[in-house]
Amino acid sequence: TQLLEQSPQFLSIQEGENLTVYCNSSSVFSSLQWYRQEPGEGPVLLVTVVTGGEVKKLKRLTFQFGDARKDSSLHITAAQPGDTGLYLCASDSGGYQKVTFGTGTKLQVIP
């Protein structure tokens, strides 16, 4: 089973600041997803990256997949209070449909 380590574990920033969240593994990912989860809700898929070196943008969110497909990052520009939540990276662990989640990064954006 792949172990997906995320950093930082917690992050509290002021509105308008930029931030980056990292997801790392010792194994190679076949694909990687990023989710955001709000309290009392299930995770919601933000993006899936598949190709090494791939960069995807979703409004103020930029997702990057490492060239070796062992790591990924999520960068948020000009964070808003609505960005507050638990950010989770996830991989299919090489098994069909079976998704393993990273350790999570709890983000709080203060107005």
Add this chain to the structure above:
Amino acid sequence: GAVVSQHPSWVICKSGTSVKIECRSLDFQATTMFWYRQFPKQSLMLMATSNEGSKATYEQGVEKDKFLINHASLTLSTLTVTSAHPEDSSFYICSAEAGRANVLTFGAGSRLTVL
């Protein structure tokens, strides 16, 4: 879009009782569903894979007699926490694949509190 519904969204029970949580795919069929457990401020941990018409596959360390899973139809999987104890209190989330390979849709979760 694909919707996965869980019921109940929260439940409180006494220690020693059993609790059933339902996971339904509302507008698609799911031969496989997944059950996760999440403790406060932690990530999701996969408990088991629910397979329609056959036995569930449990992850290492998850007691299959404690967490009974039934997937009797293509749109419904149930998780029963038997003889619940306070340490079973947690947020239980199910998911299913709808359409795109390896892209899961998650339910809104069920919060269980055992007194």
